[in-house]
Amino acid sequence: MTAIRRVLFNLFAWTVVLAVAFPLFWMIVTSVKPQSELFRRPPTFLPETVTFEHYWTLLTRTGFLDYFRNSVILSVATTLTVVAIATLGAYSLVRFRYRGRESLAFLVLFTYLLPSVVLIIPLYLMLVTLGVSNTIFSLVIAYTTFALPYALWLLRSFMAGIPEDLESAALVDGASRMGAFRDIILPQLLPGIISTALFTFILSWNEYLYALVLVNSDAARPLTTGVMSMLISAFNIEWSLLMAASVMMSVPLIVAFAFLQSYLTSGFGAGGVKG
Amino acid sequence: MADVEFRKVRKAWGAVVAVDDLDLAIEAGEFVSLLGPSGCGKTTTLRMLAGLDFPSAGEILIGGRRVNDLPPAQRDIAMVFQSYALYPHMTVAENIAYPLKKRGVPRGERGPRVAKVAEMLQLGPLLDRRPRQLSGGQQQRVALGRALVRDPRVFLLDEPLSNLDAKLRGHMRAELVELHRRLGRTMVYVTHDQLEAMTMSDRIAILEGGRLQQFAPPQAVYAAPANRFVAGFIGTPSMNLIDGELAAGPAGPEFRAPGLALAVGPLAAGTQPGPACLGLRPEHLSFGTGPLAGTVQLVEETGHEAIIAVTLGEGGPRLVGRSPAGLALRVGGQVRLALNGPAAHLFAPGPTGRRLNAPSPSGAVAAAAAGDQP
Numbered sequence: 001m002t003a004i005r006r007v008l009f010n011l012f013a014w015t016v017v018l019a020v021a022f023p024l025f026w027m028i029v030t031s032v033k034p035q036s037e038l039f040r041r042p043p044t045f046l047p048e049t050v051t052f053e054h055y056w057t058l059l060t061r062t063g064f065l066d067y068f069r070n071s072v073i074l075s076v077a078t079t080l081t082v083v084a085i086a087t088l089g090a091y092s093l094v095r096f097r098y099r100g101r102e103s104l105a106f107l108v109l110f111t112y113l114l115p116s117v118v119l120i121i122p123l124y125l126m127l128v129t130l131g132v133s134n135t136i137f138s139l140v141i142a143y144t145t146f147a148l149p150y151a152l153w154l155l156r157s158f159m160a161g162i163p164e165d166l167e168s169a170a171l172v173d174g175a176s177r178m179g180a181f182r183d184i185i186l187p188q189l190l191p192g193i194i195s196t197a198l199f200t201f202i203l204s205w206n207e208y209l210y211a212l213v214l215v216n217s218d219a220a221r222p223l224t225t226g227v228m229s230m231l232i233s234a235f236n237i238e239w240s241l242l243m244a245a246s247v248m249m250s251v252p253l254i255v256a257f258a259f260l261q262s263y264l265t266s267g268f269g270a271g272g273v274k275g
Numbered sequence: 276m277a278d279v280e281f282r283k284v285r286k287a288w289g290a291v292v293a294v295d296d297l298d299l300a301i302e303a304g305e306f307v308s309l310l311g312p313s314g315c316g317k318t319t320t321l322r323m324l325a326g327l328d329f330p331s332a333g334e335i336l337i338g339g340r341r342v343n344d345l346p347p348a349q350r351d352i353a354m355v356f357q358s359y360a361l362y363p364h365m366t367v368a369e370n371i372a373y374p375l376k377k378r379g380v381p382r383g384e385r386g387p388r389v390a391k392v393a394e395m396l397q398l399g400p401l402l403d404r405r406p407r408q409l410s411g412g413q414q415q416r417v418a419l420g421r422a423l424v425r426d427p428r429v430f431l432l433d434e435p436l437s438n439l440d441a442k443l444r445g446h447m448r449a450e451l452v453e454l455h456r457r458l459g460r461t462m463v464y465v466t467h468d469q470l471e472a473m474t475m476s477d478r479i480a481i482l483e484g485g486r487l488q489q490f491a492p493p494q495a496v497y498a499a500p501a502n503r504f505v506a507g508f509i510g511t512p513s514m515n516l517i518d519g520e521l522a523a524g525p526a527g528p529e530f531r532a533p534g535l536a537l538a539v540g541p542l543a544a545g546t547q548p549g550p551a552c553l554g555l556r557p558e559h560l561s562f563g564t565g566p567l568a569g570t571v572q573l574v575e576e577t578g579h580e581a582i583i584a585v586t587l588g589e590g591g592p593r594l595v596g597r598s599p600a601g602l603a604l605r606v607g608g609q610v611r612l613a614l615n616g617p618a619a620h621l622f623a624p625g626p627t628g629r630r631l632n633a634p635s636p637s638g639a640v641a642a643a644a645a646g647d648q649p
C-alpha cells in the first residue's frame with residue numbers, strides 16, 4: 001500500500017517538475033535550431049543540427065548588448081540602493097524606540113495594496129517633474145519604491161534575530177555605535193543582506209511594466225522591454241532570436257541563484273517565521 | 276573614596292519605574308552583589324552603570340568622575356552579560372582580543388595578552404573555535420576572558436552563572452571569588468540567587484520594586500534584616516513572619532498573635548504598641564520540649580536535619596523550623612516546641628515594614644533560650 005502511494009507521489013512530483021521544466025527546455029532547444037527546422041511538422045524534439053547563429057546575430061547585429069548593459073546597471077544600482085536603505089531602516093525599526101514605530105513598519109507595506117497600474121502614472125509625472133524621465137536613474141527610483149518595503153521587512157526579521165546584547169557588548173568593549181554596527185551587526189546580517197539583494201536583483205532584472213511606461217529611449221531601455229520591442233512587431237515574431245535572448249537573460253539569474261540559493265531559502269524562511 | 280557611586284538615581288520608561296531614588300556607594304576593590312527577585316531593577320542598574328541605559332534623574336560616578344553622559348567605551352568598565360554575548364562570527368581568540376583592538380592596542384601586543392588570559396581561564400585549546408562549538412561553561416569563561424583582558428577599573432557581571440548547571444555554578448562561584456581576590460578590582464555582580472550573593476560578596480545591595488532595601492555585608496543582612504522584605508527574602512527556608520500585635524506586657528514589650536505571646540527584646544526608640552510582624556528564623560525554633568504545643572504539618576528529612584512545619588493551636592500561625600535528624604515525628608501528631616524570643620525580629624506592618632528591634636540586635640548572637648510563658 002505504502003509502495004503504491006510512494007509511486008503515485010513520485011509520479012505526481014515528476015509531472016509537476018516536467019511541466020515546469022519543459023518550457024525552459026523548449027526555450028533552449030528553439031534557440032539552437034536553424035531557421036529551417038523551426039516550424040517543421042512534426043516538430044523535432046532534439047535539434048538535428050545545432051547552431052549558434054541566433055546568438056551571434058543577437059550579439060553582433062542588434063542592440064542586445066546595450067540593453068544587457070542597461071539591465072546590469074539598473075539592477076545593480078537598484079540592489080545597492082535598496083539594501084543600503086533597508087539595512088539602515090531595519091536597524092532603526094528594531095533598535096530604536098520612537099512613536100509610531102510599528103505603524104510605520106506596516107505603513108510601508110501599503111504600497112503592495114495598490115495595483116502598480118495605479119501608482120505608475122503619478123510616479124511618471126513625478127519623475128518628469130524631477131527632470132529624470134527616460135533615464136536609467138528614473139527606473140532605479142521606481143524599482144526602489146516597490147522593492148524597498150519587502151526588503152525592509154525581510155531585513156527587519158533578520159535584524160530582530162540578532163541579540164541586542166551583542167551590540168551592547170561591543171559598546172562596552174570600546175566600539176562606537178557605527179563601529180559596533182560594522183563589526184558585529186553587519187557580519188551577523190550577511191545572510192539577510194544576501195537574500196534581500198538577490199530578491200531585489202531578480203525583481204529589477206525581470207521587471208517589465210514600469211520599464212515599458214517610464215522609458216522609451218533605446219539608450220535607457222533594459223532587456224525586458226528592449227528585447228520585446230526589438231524582436232516582436234505587429235507582423236512578425238523572431239522566435240529564434242527571442243529564445244536566444246531569453247536564454248541569455250536567464251543566465252545571470254541562474255548563476256546567482258546557484259551560488260546563493262541556500263541564503264535565499266533561509267531568507268524566505270526567516271521572513272515567514274518572524275515577519 | 277567610593278569607586279562607584281549612585282546618587283538619587285532614578286530610571287523610568289514612561290510609567291514603568293525600574294529604579295527609584297537609588298543611593299549606593301561602592302568602595303574600591305569591593306565585591307558587591309545586587310540581589311533581588313526578577314524584575315526588581317538589577318539589570319537596569321547595571322546597564323546604567325555601563326552606559327547602556329541613561330538615568331532619568333540623578334548622578335552616577337565612577338572613580339569620582341561623573342559619567343552620566345559618557346558612552347560605555349569611555350567608562351573604563353568591562354561587563355559579562357547573562358547571555359555571554361559572544362560574537363558568533365569571531366573565534367574565541369578574536370572575541371577576547373576585540374576590546375584590545377577597539378582600544379587601539381597594537382596587533383603585536385594583543386597576542387600575548389590574549390594568551391595570558393586564556394591560560395588563566397584554561398581556554399588555551401579553544402582559542403581557534405567559534406562560540407557555537409563551545410559548551411555553556413566554556414562560553415562563560417570566554418565571556419569572562421573578554422572582560423579580564425583589559426584590566427578595567429570596574430567589572431560588571433549580570434547573572435553570569437545563571438545558565439550553568441548546579442555543579443558548575445558552585446565551581447565557578449569559587450573561581451570568581453578567587454579571581455576577585457587576585458585582581459583586587461571593584462566588581463558589581465547581579466544575581467537573583469541569594470546563595471551566590473551570600474557566599475561571594477563583601478556587601479549585598481538588596482533591591483525590590485526598584486528601591487534599595489538594604490546595603491550591608493552578608494552576615495548583617497542575615498542577622499539584622501533592615502525590613503520585612505529582606506527578612507523574608509534572605510534565608511532558606513525563609514524566616515517565619517507572623518502578623519500580630521505589639522503590646523506592653525508585664526515584663527516589657529510583648530508580641531501577641533493567636534496562640535502565641537512572646538516577650539521581645541529591646542525595641543528601637545519611639546516604637547509604639549500596635550500592629551507588627553514577628554520574624555523568627557527556622558533555627559530559632561526547637562522541638563521536643565517547650566512551653567508551646569503544635570500540630571505537625573510536614574516533615575522534610577534532608578539527611579543531616581529535618582525541616583518541620585507546625586501550626587500553633589487552633590488556626591494559629593504556621594511555623595517552619597529545623598531540627599537535628601532523628602526526632603520521631605509524624606504528620607498530624609502533636610509536638611512541644613519553644614521559640615527563641617531574644618533572637619526574634621520585629622517589623623512594622625506592610626510588605627517592607629522597617630525593623631523595630633533596637634540596633635545591635637541580641638538575636639544574632641543570643642544563646643538558645645527557652646521561650647517565654649504565654
Ligand SMILES: Nc1ncnc2c1ncn2[C@@H]1O[C@H](COP(=O)(O)OP(=O)(O)O)[C@@H](O)[C@H]1O
Binds near residue numbers: 292312314319
Ligand atoms: N527597555 C525597557 N523598556 C521598558 N521597561 C523596561 C525596559 N527594561 C526593563 N524594563 C522594566 O524595568 C523593570 C526592571 O527590569 P530589570 O532591570 O531588567 O530587572 P531585573 O534585571 O532585576 O530582573 C522591569 O519591570 C522591566 O519590565
Ligand SMILES: [Mg+2]
Binds near residue numbers: 317318
Ligand atoms: Mg536581569
